[in-house]
Amino acid sequence: MPAAQAIVVSRHGGPEVLVLREVEVAAPEPHQVQIAAKAVGLNFADVYERLGLYEAAPPPPFVPGFELAGVVTAVGRDVTRFRPGDRVAGATRFGGYATLVNVSEWFCFAMPAAATFEEAAGFPCVYATAFHALYNLGQLRDGMKVLIHAAAGGVGIAALQLARQKDVEIFATAGSDEKLKVARAHGAHHAINYEKEDFEPIVRAATKGRGVDLVLDSVLGEVFRKSYRLLAPTGQLVAFGAATMMPAGPRPNWLKLAWQWLRRPRVDPLQMIGENRAVSGFNLVYLFDDRRLADVCFGPLARLWHEGALKPLIGLTLPFERAGEAQEALRGRRTVGKVVLTVGTPAATSFSHDR
Ligand SMILES: NC(=O)c1ccc[n+]([C@@H]2O[C@H](COP(=O)([O-])OP(=O)(O)OC[C@H]3O[C@@H](n4cnc5c(N)ncnc54)[C@H](OP(=O)(O)O)[C@@H]3O)[C@@H](O)[C@H]2O)c1
Structure with a gap:
């Protein structure tokens, strides 16, 4: 099984409870694609989860995260829409703060050619x-x-x-x-x-x-x-x-x-x-297992994104390892648009919005 780096909520609490750990990643299931993450999108719910205020979250330790963008490295045997090498954005019910993630193909978007991985990671949710x-x-x-x-x-x-x-x-x-x-x-x-x-x-x-x-x-x-x-x-x-x-x-x-x-x-x-x-x-x-949600939302969204009618605004970009800092900016109302973590890139281009 390939290994990946993941940000884990080790227990409920402040940003210090987020720790970097190595995790093993299973082969993708029949309808899953495996994505090597280039960027991970943050959501407000990630902060509630860390604090222990999110009912749907698993008990610690768990890997939070609902979305990421990267390159497909492997596909399950029944996947028809994607192949290794494709640039995709995907939504996942937890587990997104990792460098290698299996995502249902129904919750994946092919990235427009002009989109950056940061923009794509900020798109699905x-x-x-x-x-x-x-x-x-x-x-x-x-x-x-x-x-x-x-x-x-x-x-x-x-x-x-x-x-x-x-x-x-x-x-x-x-x-x-x-x-x-x-x-x-x-x-x-x-x-x-x-x-x-x-x-x-x-x-x-x-x-x-x-x-x-x-x-x-x-x-x-x-x-x-x-x-x-x-x-x-x-x-x-x-x-x-x-x-x-x-x-x-x-x-x-x-x-x-x-x-x-x-x-x-x-x-x-x-x-x-x-x-x-x-x-x-x-x-x-609570709708992540429902493929109809993907059909109803993701089809029209993919079309609008590829037509250029939609463009995620990325307000703050920080390296993967600084997830706690990124979450605190979100909690503190100091951000505009999306907050994104970059994977494997040394520098942060960051714009933090002070109130
Ligand atoms: N139900 C769902 O399926 C679903 C899915 C995604 C997101 N959401 C919800 O949608 C909202 C937006 O999510 P997001 O990830 O895009 O976050 P976000 O809007 O980028 O950040 C949350 C914003 O909430 C506002 N806010 C108002 N009162 C606040 C307070 N007391 N503390 C902190 N922030 C406060 C702040 O904007 P101002 O400073 O302008 O007030 C803050 O920037 C969140 O409430 C999230 O839980 C729900």
């Missing part, structure tokens, strides 16, 4: 998330008004680029003025710093009191409550994250978390019926 929220659940169509929170983050930038495929009016929120600039550059028509200003009256006034048709909420807390109130009749809020529950320090404050848990927003179906409003939620991590 955030675009699939944004696509599912905007198009599968949100049924985005021309003429809609859409509100996207945390719009300068990984999912946020993907959502802006995907929303722009329709003739819609986009309201974006972000936590700093620099992030607002990034959101505007990626298609937001209105950008609001929700740390400084109350977005609810601003959006209400800009829509002449009507509100918006679709909200993408990965923040929850007060942001959810205000966003729900901003829904126009037949409007929908799609909830898919709880960034407000991310600890402000490298370790959880259990008392504060318990309070936030008790105070989490609740929805009332009777109220939704009376108001013609809808709330939906999803977590792709």
Whole structure:
């Protein structure tokens, strides 16, 4: 069995619990491709997992990571779409922080010729998330008004680029003025710093009191409550994250978390019926075994990516070994776009966004 380097969550805790270890990698199963990673994409959930706040994660020790890009080194006997030497991006249910990874062929994308490995590693998860929220659940169509929170983050930038495929009016929120600039550059028509200003009256006034048709909420807390109130009749809020529950320090404050848990927003179906409003939620991590998800999301995404309509924004690149530092930048809201680890390249080209 070939050996690989992997970043392992050795126990729950701060960034110091991430350790580099050698692991053995099995031969790819019939429908898997084996990828020698050149870059690994980070996701917000990786941080929750390390902290012990992610229900779907296995108990430590485990290898986190949902996505990577690299070169195919071997394929399972039933794989027809890829061959050794292909440049691919892939999504995996954990195990992505490694130099050699087996990925289901259904969750792999052929890379566009112009894409870098860093861009490709930042593609699968955030675009699939944004696509599912905007198009599968949100049924985005021309003429809609859409509100996207945390719009300068990984999912946020993907959502802006995907929303722009329709003739819609986009309201974006972000936590700093620099992030607002990034959101505007990626298609937001209105950008609001929700740390400084109350977005609810601003959006209400800009829509002449009507509100918006679709909200993408990965923040929850007060942001959810205000966003729900901003829904126009037949409007929908799609909830898919709880960034407000991310600890402000490298370790959880259990008392504060318990309070936030008790105070989490609740929805009332009777109220939704009376108001013609809808709330939906999803977590792709529970759909990884479902090939339909790949068919529904990945087909159109691959086409748009290859046509050049989508381009991941990579805000911070660090070497593989500095995964803890990269995760802490993500936890601390200091990043825009995607955070990516490079494998086997000595230098980091890094841009860290200070609030
Ligand atoms: N359900 C799913 O299938 C799924 C899949 C992927 C991602 N997600 C969720 O989507 C969201 C975006 O994921 P991502 O990986 O692209 O991360 P990201 O957006 O790049 O980073 C998270 C962002 O959340 C915002 N935020 C608001 N309150 C925060 C707080 N108290 N602490 C830290 N950040 C806070 C920050 O942006 P501002 O400073 O602009 O507020 C931060 O940059 C996350 O909530 C993630 O859990 C869900």
